[in-house]
Amino acid sequence: MLKTVIIADDLTGANDTGAILAQDGMKVGTILKTSDKDHFKDFDVLCISTNSRGMLPAEAYEKVKNAANLFENKEALFFSKRIDSTLRGNVGAEIDSIIETLGNDTIAIVVASFPNSGRVSIGDLLLVNGVPLQNTEVAKDPTSPIKSSRVTEIVKKQSKYSVGYISLDQVLKGEKVIKNEVLEKAKDNKIIVIDAQTLNDIDEIAKGCVESKLKFVAIDPGTFTAAVARVLFKREEVVKAAGKILCGIGSASNLTREQVNFLKSQRNPLIVKANTIEFLNKDLKEKEINRVVNEVVEKESNYNILVVTTTIDEKDVLDFSEIKNTYKFDKKECANLITDAIATIVHRIIDKLGNKIGGVYTSGGDVSEDFCTKIEAAGFDVKDEVIPLAIYNKVIGGVFDGMPMVTKGGLVGNKETLVTCVDYLETKISS
Known part of the structure; x- marks a missing residue:
C-alpha cells in the first residue's frame, strides 16, 4: 500500500532517495512514465523525476504540481520534495x-x-x-551556479513565502525542543529551514516534526525523508524480511550498551533486559528465564527485531566483589551462568516462535558457543565477514540446521555495529 511519494528534480536523485528508504525494508519503485503508475500498486514508496533542475522556475513549478496531482488521496500520503544536495536547481x-x-x-x-x-x-x-557551499565547484555550475552558502538565503531568493530558521543548538536539545520550535516558527512561516550535523540530529528533527502534528512536506536530499518515514510507518509494518531477527547479547561492556541504545534510536526493536543477578540463584534462575522468554513471545507481534540483553544502563553491571561474598562464585563462574541463561532464553524463544525467527545475532563468544551447544549444532558454514570479528554464518546440523546467524565478540566494533549486523542479517534472510 502506497505510503510515501518522492518528487525529485532528476532521475538519479529520485533513485538515490528511494534507495535510502529501501534500506529500511520498504518496497520502492521509480516511475519513468506517469502512464505506467498502475504497475506500482503494491509499492510502499513511489519516486518520480520531473527532470526540472535546468528548467525555468515557472516550468519547474508546473512539473512538480502535475507530479503531485497524479495522486488523488494526498491527505493519506507523506510527500517529499527531493532537492539537490548542493541546492542547485529551482529549489524555491x-x-x-x-x-x-x-x-x-x-x-x-x-x-x-x-x-x-x-x-x-x-x-x-x-x-x-x-x-x-559557495567555495565548491557548484559555484561554477553552468546551469545552476550557487553564490551563497546560507540555506535560508538561497530559499528566500527563490520562494515567495517567508522562511523561518531553527539552529543546530536548538536541534541538539532533542525532539521536544524541536517540536516546540517548529510550532513556533510555523506561526509566521510557510517554510522552515533546520540545521543538522549528524544522522542522529536528523532523526530527532523527524520525531519533533511528526510530534508537532503539523501537515508538512520534507524538503531534503533524502536522509530526512527516510527518517520521517521510519517514524510515520513503523518498521514492523514495512519490513519484508522472511522472519524476525533475534539478538542474544551477553556482554556487559560500555560498548555493548552503546550498541543496544543506538539500535533503539535507529530502529524499532523490542528490548527485554534480563535481571542477571537471578541467574546466580538456583531457585530463581528458571523463573527469570521463563519471564524473559514469555515477555518476548507475548510482545513479538509488534516488532521485527527482538533483543534479549543483560545490560542497558551502567547500573545493570554486576558488582562481582559483592557477588563473591553472597554466592561464593568468582567472576568466571558468574559469567558462565549468565551466558548459559541467555543462550537458553534464545533457544526457547526460537523453539516457541518457530518460523517467525529468520535469523539470530549473538554477541559474546560464550553466548554463541552455549547457544550452539543447546541446539546441537555441528558447526558453521562461514559465509562472510560483516565487519572484522562479526561473522555471517549458517548453522550446520542440529535442530536449527541452515539458520542464518551473525556471531560477534562483545568488545567488537563501534556504537553502530549492532545496527550494521542486524541490517546485514535482514538483507540475507529476505533474499
Whole structure:
C-alpha cells in the first residue's frame, strides 16, 4: 500500500532517495512514465523525476504540481520534495509548488544536510566536506551556479513565502525542543529551514516534526525523508524480511550498551533486559528465564527485531566483589551462568516462535558457543565477514540446521555495529 511519494528534480536523485528508504525494508519503485503508475500498486514508496533542475522556475513549478496531482488521496500520503544536495536547481519554485498543491495548511521543512555524503548545515551554512557551499565547484555550475552558502538565503531568493530558521543548538536539545520550535516558527512561516550535523540530529528533527502534528512536506536530499518515514510507518509494518531477527547479547561492556541504545534510536526493536543477578540463584534462575522468554513471545507481534540483553544502563553491571561474598562464585563462574541463561532464553524463544525467527545475532563468544551447544549444532558454514570479528554464518546440523546467524565478540566494533549486523542479517534472510 502506497505510503510515501518522492518528487525529485532528476532521475538519479529520485533513485538515490528511494534507495535510502529501501534500506529500511520498504518496497520502492521509480516511475519513468506517469502512464505506467498502475504497475506500482503494491509499492510502499513511489519516486518520480520531473527532470526540472535546468528548467525555468515557472516550468519547474508546473512539473512538480502535475507530479503531485497524479495522486488523488494526498491527505493519506507523506510527500517529499527531493532537492539537490548542493541546492542547485529551482529549489524555491518547487517548494512553492508542492506547498500550494498539497494545500494551504502545508508547511515545508527544509533539512539540507546529507551527512553520509559530507553535507552538513551548521549556523545556516551548508558545508560540503567542511567547505562552504559557495567555495565548491557548484559555484561554477553552468546551469545552476550557487553564490551563497546560507540555506535560508538561497530559499528566500527563490520562494515567495517567508522562511523561518531553527539552529543546530536548538536541534541538539532533542525532539521536544524541536517540536516546540517548529510550532513556533510555523506561526509566521510557510517554510522552515533546520540545521543538522549528524544522522542522529536528523532523526530527532523527524520525531519533533511528526510530534508537532503539523501537515508538512520534507524538503531534503533524502536522509530526512527516510527518517520521517521510519517514524510515520513503523518498521514492523514495512519490513519484508522472511522472519524476525533475534539478538542474544551477553556482554556487559560500555560498548555493548552503546550498541543496544543506538539500535533503539535507529530502529524499532523490542528490548527485554534480563535481571542477571537471578541467574546466580538456583531457585530463581528458571523463573527469570521463563519471564524473559514469555515477555518476548507475548510482545513479538509488534516488532521485527527482538533483543534479549543483560545490560542497558551502567547500573545493570554486576558488582562481582559483592557477588563473591553472597554466592561464593568468582567472576568466571558468574559469567558462565549468565551466558548459559541467555543462550537458553534464545533457544526457547526460537523453539516457541518457530518460523517467525529468520535469523539470530549473538554477541559474546560464550553466548554463541552455549547457544550452539543447546541446539546441537555441528558447526558453521562461514559465509562472510560483516565487519572484522562479526561473522555471517549458517548453522550446520542440529535442530536449527541452515539458520542464518551473525556471531560477534562483545568488545567488537563501534556504537553502530549492532545496527550494521542486524541490517546485514535482514538483507540475507529476505533474499
